[in-house]
Amino acid sequence: MQNVSFNGIRILGILAILLLTPLSFAETTCTIGDCELKITLKIAFSGADDDYINRAENEIESTWNGPNGFRTVGDCKCKMTFDVITMKITNASQADCKPGPQDYHCIVVTDYFKPDGSYDDPPRNQSNIQGATVYVGYMNGVSSGNGGNSENGWWSDIMSRPVDPNNPGGEHYVDFAHEAGHMMGLEDGDGGIMSRTSGANSGPTQANLDEIADDICGADACPDRCCCGNGQVDKDKGEGCDPFASPVGCKAGESCCPVCCNCFSPICIPADGEYLSQEGCQAACGADASCYKNYKTGCWDCVKQTVVVEETCLDPSNIRGNEECDHTARSFVDRSVGFYENDLMNAPVIGGLFQDERVNIETAEGDRGHVVAEMGRITDYSEESLEDPTVTVHTDRQTIALLASEDISIQQALAEGRIRIEGEGLINGLRFAFYNIFLDLFNFLSPAEEIIEPEEEGLPQEYREIVEGVSGAEPAPADPNPDDIGELPDGGSFGGGYWPTIEP
Secondary structure (H helix, E strand, C coil), rough: HHHHHHHHHHHHHHHHHHHCCHHCCCECCCECCCEEEEEEEEEECCCCCCCHHHHHHHHHHHHCCCCCCCHHHHCCCEEEEEEEEEEEECHHHHHHHHCCCCEEEEEEEEEEEECCCCCCCCCCCCCCCCCCCCCCEEEECCCCCCCCCCCCEEECCCCCCCCCCCCCCCCCCCCCHHHHHHHCCCCCCCHHHHCCCCCCCCCCCCCHHHHHHHHCCCCCCCCCCHHCCCCCCCCCHHHCCCCCCCCCCCCCCCCCCCCCCCEEEECCHHHHHHCCEEEEHHHHHHCEEEEEEEEECCCEEEEEHHHHHHHHHHHHHHHHCCCCHHCCCHHHHHHHHHHHHCCHHHHHCCCCHHHHEEEEEECCCCCHHHHHHECCCEEECCCCCCCCCCCCECHHHHHHHHHHHCCCHHHHHHCCCCCEEEECCHHHHHHHHHHHHHHHHHHHCCCCCCHHHHCCCCCCCCCCHHHHHCCCCCCCCHHHHCCCCCCCCCCCCCCCCHHHCCCC
């Protein structure tokens, strides 16, 4: 019984180790970030020198990452990068990949020719040089899945040779990058680099990249939320606005959240160093302070120490698709308390009435809440309506946001009818009706300034540059001739001028 128990514990321990082993140690893996995918290839080389390994690594990364240093995939153009980790086999037990290091694709590298011009390690299906279809390298299979099967291969020393033997500084075949495609699940004939390794159409196509993303990262690796910031309002993906669309899609006083692409009303409290506009923030902070867009609150924050800029929700490079940086949705009751204390109690003529009242506050959008004030102090509030209020205040979310950001005054809001006040019951109804008459008279004698609707605060230029740099990148082209195999590293014909002279 003790032995069975011990063996059971040992088996459970082994299973736990297997389950907890991170996939990052496997051969081909995908790491999914916030609208970013990273493909990692781990390749071990047997028989290669450092120069060969470096050339292979550099070609694979530069070819698959493209001229911008990254590619984009999916409807929402998620950023995808490729990283190669290499190792040089020095352990005799792993030589010739029999077996190779665990968690690595393993490549045996040999010379293609002996000094006398004969084959040193003959490629597959060869009988002679003249007229033969040659292979300069190949993989023994195609890898699959995230952290899936490792594949061994044979690569010769003439991989990625010059296309023109007389011009060694000119175009080279991209044999290394082609074989890396097999490590990422692609097959010969898949188009682009998988169908040809030189010429104008020898780079990765969008179909190549999308297949890698789907097969290795998963079908939902680039979710709909990553379309936020593409310059169009994608209603079918749940967007109500887009910060780069024109028009954005939000009303004045609202902001377009650059993460969820929906309109919200930022409640920026100047007393807390929060401002709706960069100009208002800088004017209040002074020349010695800096203002930064806080994407979580939708406000501009007065920051005295610039180290705060590194925090996630103040750093535009961390924003796109990062749900942790979604805007803060302050509750309606919190907004109501600020609206009551900062605005209604300071309203001309009628402000004194709100020192001792039981008030329901309702918005046109359906928000409900109440505030109870006694001797000018709030003693109770919640998001539930009172059954016995003395007064009901009707307004809308936009007006509350504009008042909180000081873009309009309480007098302007009352004069424009943005706030409507009704006393409850006969006595309270007459009391507030009487004071509303005096308010109208006050506005007539001391008219409020005309309301100029503030324009929606635009996103900082640095944010635009970062997001546009991703979503505006040129994707890999489609393959114009997907069935044109062309010259392959494992299927092309070589010009005789490249081969060494064989002595008779």
